[in-house]
Amino acid sequence: MTPSMTTSAPITPLKPTHQRVAQHIVDGLTTQDIATRTGLSPHTVRQYVRDIRVSVHCPPRCKPQVFAHFLLAAEQVTPPTTDRSAPELNAEQLLLLKAVAEHSAPRDIALAAKIAPADARSALDALLDETGAADVAQLVVLAHAWGLLGAKPTSTVESGASQ
Numbered sequence: 658m659t660p661s662m663t664t665s666a667p668i669t670p671l672k673p674t675h676q677r678v679a680q681h682i683v684d685g686l687t688t689q690d691i692a693t694r695t696g697l698s699p700h701t702v703r704q705y706v707r708d709i710r711v712s713v714h715c716p717p718r719c720k721p722q723v724f725a726h727f728l729l730a731a732e733q734v735t736p737p738t739t740d741r742s743a744p745e746l747n748a749e750q751l752l753l754l755k756a757v758a759e760h761s762a763p764r765d766i767a768l769a770a771k772i773a774p775a776d777a778r779s780a781l782d783a784l785l786d787e788t789g790a791a792d793v794a795q796l797v798v799l800a801h802a803w804g805l806l807g808a809k810p811t812s813t814v815e816s817g818a819s820q
Contacts, residue, residue, distance in 0.1 A: 668731045669712040678705045680734045683725045683798055709733075719761045722797040726758040729801040736801040743803035744788050751805065753780055758797045758806050 671679055681691045688706070692699045710717060715727040728734050746754065749770075756769035767777040781793065790796035800806040 666714065668714070668733070671709060671712055671733050675705055675709050675712070676733065678702060679709050679728050682706070682709075682721070683728055683734050684737070685721075685794055685798075716761075720793070722758060722794040723761050725794055726797050726801070726806060729798070730806070737798060739799060739802045741789060741799065741803075743805065746784075746787070746805070749780075750784055750787065753777075753784055754796070754800055754805060757781065757793055758800065 677695065678691055678697075681694065686694070688699050688702045691697070692702045695702070697705070707717070709715075709728070710724065713727045713731045713733060715724055719727075729736055749772075753766075753770040753772070756766045760766045760769055763777055764774050766781075767774040770777065770780070772780055785792070785796060788796055788799060790799055797806065
């Protein structure tokens with residue numbers, strides 16, 4: 658079993674340059690896009706991303722939505738404003754939303770959401786349709802903007818590095 662990636666150690670506040678890169682990550686930009694917008698080299702952006710992950714105790718190979726959730730939950734970046742109103746989600750949808758924000762591996766998402774792995778994709782597609790999100794990363798960011806995901810990640814996210 659892989660050791661837990663979460664820790665009780667305090668979150669290290671980001672330096673201003675790291676915070677700008679983190680905000681671009683939450684905005685859905687790629688490493689190359691961030692490099693272009695900031696004038697940094699792609700190598701420097703990748704190093705900053707590694708530094709940011711360590712700072713917020715985020716697993717190294719988690720999915721973008723998990724990384725965004727860690728950044729937003731740790732209050733290292735500001736959630737974007739949205740003119741979309743928060744959807745009325747039922748308990749099962751909220752559980753799936755939390756699971757997809759905290760886990761990267763499809764099986765772990767299904768287990769955390771308490772649904773059969775075979776049903777996870779269709780449930781997630783329905784949640785995307787319900788919220789109007791273009792993809793899972795945007796769903797997690799919108800959920801933070803709506804106040805649906807505010808707490809720091811609570812699971813061990815030991816599978817966060819799974820692809």
